[in-house]
Amino acid sequence: MEADRRDGGMTIVEVVVAMVVFAIVALGLLTSVTKSLALTRDNRARVVAANLAESEIGIVRATVYDQIVALPPRTQTVGQLTYTVSRSVSSVLAGGTGSACSGGSVTREIYKKVAVKVTFPTMAGTRPVQADTIVRAPDAAVGTTTGAIGATVVDRVGQPVPGVTVAVGAVSGVTDDSGCVYLNGLTPGNLTVTASLLGYVTPAGATSSSSVVGVTAGVISSPQFQLDAATTVSVRVAVLAADGSELPAYTLPRSSSQAGVVPLLDNPDRTTVTRTTLTGPVTGAAATWQVAAYPFGNGYEAHLGACGPGVAVTTPQGGAASVTLGLAPVDVQLAVAPPAVTATLAGRTVQAVAVGACAQTWTGLVATAADGSLKLGLPYGTWRLTVVGDPGSPTVVTLAAGAAPTPVTLGVTT
Numbered sequence: 001m002e003a004d005r006r007d008g009g010m011t012i013v014e015v016v017v018a019m020v021v022f023a024i025v026a027l028g029l030l031t032s033v034t035k036s037l038a039l040t041r042d043n044r045a046r047v048v049a050a051n052l053a054e055s056e057i058g059i060v061r062a063t064v065y066d067q068i069v070a071l072p073p074r075t076q077t078v079g080q081l082t083y084t085v086s087r088s089v090s091s092v093l094a095g096g097t098g099s100a101c102s103g104g105s106v107t108r109e110i111y112k113k114v115a116v117k118v119t120f121p122t123m124a125g126t127r128p129v130q131a132d133t134i135v136r137a138p139d140a141a142v143g144t145t146t147g148a149i150g151a152t153v154v155d156r157v158g159q160p161v162p163g164v165t166v167a168v169g170a171v172s173g174v175t176d177d178s179g180c181v182y183l184n185g186l187t188p189g190n191l192t193v194t195a196s197l198l199g200y201v202t203p204a205g206a207t208s209s210s211s212v213v214g215v216t217a218g219v220i221s222s223p224q225f226q227l228d229a230a231t232t233v234s235v236r237v238a239v240l241a242a243d244g245s246e247l248p249a250y251t252l253p254r255s256s257s258q259a260g261v262v263p264l265l266d267n268p269d270r271t272t273v274t275r276t277t278l279t280g281p282v283t284g285a286a287a288t289w290q291v292a293a294y295p296f297g298n299g300y301e302a303h304l305g306a307c308g309p310g311v312a313v314t315t316p317q318g319g320a321a322s323v324t325l326g327l328a329p330v331d332v333q334l335a336v337a338p339p340a341v342t343a344t345l346a347g348r349t350v351q352a353v354a355v356g357a358c359a360q361t362w363t364g365l366v367a368t369a370a371d372g373s374l375k376l377g378l379p380y381g382t383w384r385l386t387v388v389g390d391p392g393s394p395t396v397v398t399l400a401a402g403a404a405p406t407p408v409t410l411g412v413t414t
Contacts, residue, residue, distance in 0.1 A: 042122060046129055048078050049118040052085055053131035056116045060087070065138055068112050070162050070177045081120055088115045089162075089176040091150075092134070101150035101180035103222045110137040110182050137182065147215035148184035151175075153195050155228040155317070156203075156297060164197040164227060168213075188217045195225040199318065202227060203294045229318030230292035235263045235302055238286035239377030240326035242404050246286055250329050250375040253352065263289055263325060265300040266310060295319075304379045327377030328399035330406050332385070334372030337392050337411025345372030345412060348387050355382040355396060372412070375405075390414050 060068055073086040090113050091100035100110045111134040118129040153164040153175050160179025165172055168191050173181040196208035202225075209225040239250035293300065295317045301310025304325045313323050334345045348368045368374045380401055385408055386394040392411040399406060 042124070042126065045081055045120050045122060046126075048081070049083055049120060049129035050131075052076060052078075052083055053116045053118045053129050056085055056087060056118075057114070057131050057133050060114045060116075060133060060135065065112065065135060066173060068114065068135060069174055081122065083118055083120045086117050088117075089113070090178040091176050091180045091182050099150070099178060099180055100182040100220070101152045101178070101222050103150065103220050110184070111135060112137070112176065137184070145217055146184070147186045147188050147217050148182065148220045149186060149191075149193060149213060149215065150180060150182050150220045150222050151193060151195065152222065152224045153179045153181075153197075153227055154224065155226070156295060161197065161200070161227055164195050164200070164225075166193060166195045166225075168193050182220075186215050188215050191215050193223055193225075195227060197227060199230060199292075200227040201230040201292055201294050203296075205292070205294055207292075228295050231295045231315035231317070232290060232320045233265065233293045233300070233302075233313060233315065234288060234290050234320070234322040235265075236286065236288045236322070236324045237263060237304060238324060238326065239329050240324075240401070241329070242402050244326075244402075247329050247375075247377075247405075248286070250327070250377045252287060252327070252377055264303045265291070265293060265313065266303060267294075267296045267298075267300050326380070326401055328380055328401070328403065328406065330376045330378055330385075330397070330399070330408055332368070332374040332376055332408050332410060334368055334374075334387065334410050334412050337413050340413045343412040343414060346370045348372070348390075348412065350374055350376065350385060350410065351388050352376075352378055352383040352385050355384050385410060387412055 068089060070089045071087040073084050076083050076085060092111050092113050093100060093102075113134050114132065116131045149166075149168060151166045153161040153166070155161050160175070160177065162175050162177050162179060164175040164179070164181070166175065166181045166183065168183055168186060171183050171186065173183050175181045190212050191214075192210055193213045194208050194210045201207055202209045209227060211223050211225065213221050213223045215221050237252065238246045239252070241247050293315055295315040299315045299321075300313040302313050302323045302325055303310050304327070311323050311325060313321050315321055332350050334348060336343045336345070346368060350368065378399055380399050382396065382398045384394050384396050386392070387410050390412055392413045395408050395410055397406055397408055
């Protein structure tokens with residue numbers, strides 16, 4: 001008798017189909033559980049972040065008004081998750097209709113608007129947790145018998161600079177995230193306002209910016225200052241060989257005023273070219289100068305004295321830059337020239353005068369040796385060399401970078 005087909009069990013195809021269906025259902029269930037767990041974890045993290053934000057707001061409300069400032073992002077670990085808390089501050093007029101540095105009447109109340117933002121690594125593209133508050137300035141509405149200043153500080157591209165101390169006599173404050181600071185209760189008149197921040201300089205290279213501002217009773221005066229993070233520029237002056245290496249046997253020159261080697265930084269942004277004179281040592285075969293320079297967008301050109309082509313210097317905000325200004329090596333040898341039969345060669349001074357539009361004079365830093373020799377470095381260009389106090393024939397030389405030492409013989413008649 002033939003067996004019932006139903007007693008034969010499941011075929012291999014049916015088993016495979018069943019396993020596929022089970023896998024799909026299990027995967028869906030697993031995905032749902034995973035998303036549920038992630039959502040729960042995110043909700044728990046957002047609750048912690050909200051608590052951190054409210055805690056920061058509480059700190060702000062308990063802080064003296066003048067000390068409410070923006071803070072850089074800082075981290076705080078709760079459980080096994082690290083949160084980043086940041087605080088920004090801006091000064092606004094009552095009603096939030098404008099900045100305290102936009103001018104207007106001092107009878108309008110001034111507030112600081114504080115925004116706190118908290119983020120964490122598992123946010124997965126969701127919005128950060130934020131909290132805001134406003135704090136009223138004490139005695140913000142001062143009537144019409146005194147004036148106020150709403151000063152703004154910007155950098156080289158017009159962006160606000162926070163953290164700058166702005167002072168009017170004994171009254172001072174710190175700029176907020178919008179680069180604004182509000183100072184009230186000021187006696188009307190022409191008052192000197194000074195803005196400064198460590199590591200920042202003005203376009204002129206000064207460490208602070210000052211301006212005389214007219215303060216009128218009942219009015220907010222709105223001066224603007226410009227400061228930016230200084231670039232530390234190192235300028236090295238050295239006598240260079242043809243391969244660019246330094247030649248320690250050669251000496252730096254002096255100018256005719258005996259002021260020594262004077263590197264200069266020129267910036268094309270300035271309407272009238274202003275040079276930053278770098279001071280430093282005047283002896284030896286090389287010297288390095290350092291200056292805190294304003295970070296102009298197109299940088300500077302470094303010159304040695306007033307002669308020779310400039311070397312481009314890029315000036316990143318708050319960064320550093322270095323440049324080497326090369327001198328050409330000159331081997332000077334004095335020799336007795338007619339009508340003299342004998343002449344003193346040791347201890348003589350050699351003078352170099354620039355030929356052409358560049359009117360500059362350099363003299364040897366040290367006197368010639370006993371045999372009348374002198375190893376001297378001079379800026380690239382054309383020079384007229386003579387012996388000081390001797391009418392002998394001068395010698396004209398043209399010096400260029402990458403050349404071997406130039407021999408020069410100068411006749412001595414006295």
